Amino acid sequence: MTTEQSTAPAPEALTFKAEVQQVLHILAHSLYTDREIFLRELISNASDSLNRMQFEMLTNREVLDPEAELAIRVEADSEAKTITISDSGTGMTSDELVEHLGTIAQSSARAFVQQTQEGNKAAASEIIGQFGVGFYSVFMVADKVTVLSRSFRLEAEAALWESSGDATFQVGPGEREQRGTTITLQLKEDAAEFANSWRLEQIIKRHSDFVAFPIYSGDRQINQQKALWRRAPREVEAEQYQNLYRQLTLDADAPLLQLHLSTDVPVDMHSILFVPAKRERGLIERRIEGKVKLYSRKVLILEEAKDILPNYFRFVEGVVDSEDLPLNVSREAVQSAPVMQRIRKTLTSRLHRELNDLASQDAERFAAFWKEFGVFIKEGIATDYENRNELLKLLRFNSNRSSDELITLEQYKSRIVDGQTEIYYLLASSLEAGCTSPHLDPFTARGIEVLILHDIMDGFMLSGLRDYEGLKLRNVDEANLELPGSAEEAAPQVDDAAFARIAERAKAILGDKVKEVRASKLLRDSPARLVSDDDAMGREMQRIQQMLGREGEAAPRILELNPASGLIASLARRLESDADDTVTTAAIEQLYDNALLIEGLHQNPATMVPRIMKLLEAAARG
Incomplete structure (x- = not known):
């Protein structure tokens, strides 16, 4: 022509x-x-x-x-x-x-x-x-x-x-x-x-x-024209799936998982969905959201059907084609059509099943999925109560006993100690900070496992995860924990009078930053920790505010000092010799800042540097 x-x-x-x-x-x-x-x-x-x-x-x-x-x-x-x-x-x-x-x-x-x-x-x-x-x-x-x-x-x-x-x-x-x-x-x-x-x-x-x-x-x-999603899965080769994925996404990497589904009931539907290998696709956009094209009787009616899956599955790519969607439906009305609800429910259910099958059959590939998309599953826990049980199976956590290995809630439950009726968790700014947290002292001593939640989305997830199979979730920074089991108590290195002096001095130095300074009943090796007698939801909401970039001043907490700590004993002796000792003042301020830092609550760690230098100089002088 x-x-x-x-x-x-x-x-x-x-x-x-x-x-x-x-x-x-x-x-x-x-x-x-x-x-x-x-x-x-x-x-x-x-x-x-x-x-x-x-x-x-x-x-x-x-x-x-x-x-x-x-x-x-x-x-x-x-x-x-x-x-x-x-x-x-x-x-x-x-x-x-x-x-x-x-x-x-x-x-x-x-x-x-x-x-x-x-x-x-x-x-x-x-x-x-x-x-x-x-x-x-x-x-x-x-x-x-x-x-x-x-x-x-x-x-x-x-x-x-x-x-x-x-x-x-x-x-x-x-x-x-x-x-x-x-x-x-x-x-x-x-x-x-x-x-x-x-x-x-x-x-x-x-x-x-x-x-x-x-x-x-x-x-x-020249072209085949018959869409892959209209064929029986047994007729489609792996390379053809990959070619379709590349055409849809321009992503050079092969997808991690594909779901080819054709159903007659409860809805007539043909679809191929892909879970990408990486959370961020594209070389410039670095986009993390997929696109699902919606066809009605082979006619493309929506380039991006945002409501065809729950929002936490927005990383999924693919195509959905249904004979049940009326051809004369407007693009605005299609999202609210009853058939769309049936399609959404069917696809969501199958995705949950496929991901749980992947978790049980191929731990290595599921670990790759969790690394890239676990944050979305946590979002689902908070937003989709209807599918909560299926999502709970997908959750993976670090703990103080699992090192780099991720565990499930089911595994945690199987390892609880005698008399334990709660699942304990620790909110931390990073896995490293969580593993060194003073809150772990009494749990390690008693052999109790603690989940370490170090993702900023974890606070949001906990709004939908208050219990699991009869076990309530409990934050380890609560002020009045009563732990199961027993542990050998560490002997105090200061008497009550000496401890009272250092507690009073710490409260005077820190002022309104802390609600109270008191002796810890649980600490063994760490000199101090911050605990809260507020409702746990308040602390978790603070983490959600951080996620949204709306950080504010942390609510005052209780500072617990460890009478069995050599550092606390040394500071008490310095106070006994000199009630105005400047090194003790700096050390108490530093203990408080250290606790904030471990909790992920310190807003400006650089302000600690002059004080640290002062303490180093004092240590060098002996």
Whole structure:
């Protein structure tokens, strides 16, 4: 097929926006790897136009060429060194050609330019489509591009767009009887290889084999067209799943897990869902949210069906196609359609089952999943009570007994000591801080396991996790813990009078920062800890505030000092010799700051440095 020549007056010359010119320069002069992606991008654009046309015709038959086949045609002319890509989609008017082909979102252009300026040119070619610059990839292979288009609107006239990839483009009247768009590429000398039908077919099979519309070369259809999700799982090879995943995501890594599901009841549905290998996908966007495309009877009705899965599964990628969704439903109404609730429930249930099967059958792969997406499962615990039991099975925790090994709540329950009726947990700023927390002293001495919650999402998770199979969850920083079992008591190194003096001195130094200073009944090795007699939810809400970037002053807590600590005994002796001893004052302030730091509550650790230097100087003097 050749492009019709316009006999209308000379087209108007226009200038590309500055950001478009930057992109064009990079594409035309800097990117040489993976140049074949230009065809993927043009076919993707054509498919989008056909999707829009198909949807338009569900409610409107007053369009140009209503009986025209929805298809894409690709032809090469090796002698003329041209490629022509045509579609019967919505087409464009003259104004739409200017709007769509003369402008790029500034944020997208900046991100693309930054990527290439950093020298990662191969990577830039992989993400061209992600930044809305896909059409301009034609200038990697073409010296001149002509776009002839006619809108589906009955009153619209054909329009012609031309550019040689420099600073300008031309738009004017064109001659085209049929609805749709034809793009003709005049290839560069070093891109002549693409002017061969076999080469184009090779590219289409690699990148566009599952496009939902037929792609023709002459009278022969090139692509498979039948969607993978409409096939029986036994008919689909692993490589085909990976190819579909790459087409949906442009992610070079293979997915961690795939779910291919076809059901008749309670809803007629065909779907393929993917769990990516990594939480962050893409080279610039670093996005963590997936997209699930929604089809109704093979018609794309939602590019991104946000409510088709619970929000905590928003990392999932894939496609869902249902015969039960009415074709004439509006895009706004589809989310609230009753069938959507059945689809959501079915998919959610199967995802839970697949993830629990993965956890029980392949610990290594599930550990990889938890590392990337565990934070989302914790969110689900707080937000989805209906599926709480399935989500509880997926939870994994560090503990003071498990080292780097993650344990389940079921494993914790199987290891409780005689008389233990609670699950103990410690909120910490990091795993390292949690493992060195003074709160662990009495638990280690009694052989009691403590879950170490060091993720900022843990405070939010605990709002939905108050108990597990009859065991209440209990924060180890509570002021009046009564622990099961027994432990050998550490002998006090100060008498009651000496301890009273240091406690009184500490309260005077710290003032309103602490509610009270008292002797600890549980500490063995650590000199001090902060405990709270407030409701546990208050401390967890404080962590949620941290997660939201709304940190405030921590509520005053109780400072417990350990009478059996050599450090506390030494400070008591210094006070006995000198009631105004400055080293003791600095040491008490430092003990309090240390406790805040371990709790993850210290807002400015740098303020400790002068005091630490003072204490070091005192230690050096002996």
